[in-house]
Amino acid sequence: MAANRRPHTQSSARRRVASPTLAMLPRVGDSLSFLYADIVRIVQDDTGVCAETTGEDGDITRVHLPTASLSCVLLGPGTSITQPALATFARHGTTVVCTGSGGVRCYSGTVPASLTTRWLERQVHQWTDPDRRLAVARQMYTSRFQIGVPAATTLEQLRGMEGQRMKALYKLLAQQHRIGRFRRSYEPDSWDTQDPVNLALSSASSCLYGIVHSALVALGCSPALGFVHQGTQLAFVYDIADLYKAELTVPLAFSLHDSPNPEAAARRSFREQLRLFKLLPRIVTDVQTLLAPGETEHVADGHTDGEAVEMVNLWDPKSGSVPAGVNYAPQEAPDVP
């Protein structure tokens, strides 16, 4: 906790409340996981961000949203949102994700501007070198297997093992819940006719993507530079989400095989599971371990105990980085003819 040494004047306090410092915002691991909003209008009034619904008679019911303590807001297709509200979300480091109905599909996400670039630089460092990238991809696969994997195993073999593992898991869970044959299918066109397990699986997966997305954005990583997946803006999100699916979303979806409203039930139970698994802090730790395997001291999500981090530096190939905002012209300027 950074102690504020100078007492606030009324005007400085008012400014601080409007645009909070990093120390005033909860760490990504401490904040509430996600909020799904649909069929509302999200606006910024003079005190905060609220979701409005208008009744048939034109009366407006308002729900204030705890922006500073939310890590991710999922906007359903029935939502409209104003620019000041979006700006407030960005100032508070809340990821805003546009999703399909019920939180399925993740169309886009926003990035706050005032983030440390440390983890992005680590990610790019690991990603650009084929050997290092392969090492991270292997690590992602092997961390999911309970058994040791020989070092000579190729990535292709690892993919095969992972496919086998998921198949076996589906089969085991289908037997446990006595659902004959289960086939994973994702068909947005025939959404309402799908079986509850597939609905719950899609709903929980997109929640998981939203949360992973917001964790990555909160760390300042690029969601697009994946190690196993590639070619999509959310490749790294899919990479990280896959680490938890077998443990979190798949058993949850099968347990909802006779639920009347599997999508909402999936979101509700998923929230409970998130708390049990302490998922957000775990995502942050896992990403940091993957990107910086040698480092033991992990700085959590850009927070430092004390002053704010040095935000802008200039890169120097020899000394790493030098302070920005300094004029580096030589002191003895040669006479210009």
Add this chain to the structure above:
Amino acid sequence: MPTMTVLATTAVPDHVRGALTRWMIEPTPGLYVGTLSARVRNELWAVVAASIGPGAAVLLHPEANEQGFTLHTAGDRRRIPFDFDGLALIAFRPQDEQTTDPEEPEPTVPAAG
């Protein structure tokens, strides 16, 4: 395991307020804070909720959920707790006409005079 409990009351009968001070302190009018076990809390809340008359009361205490606390309300006021897939937020009703069912996803308020 006693936990910190906060009880806020609005326009409740005097005898309820007096009774509450025997369990908790009253740092500002109508707000009671104390450390109560779950059993005492439930008994007390049952009594308070049944005797508020036209007033209202809100009970807050720690709970093992994502928000870290849970809230109970008694009496009818313009602020209604809403459940967003397990996250409790507060809906502010424009007119206090009648209670809405907290289970329904969208509050609709009848025409007010």
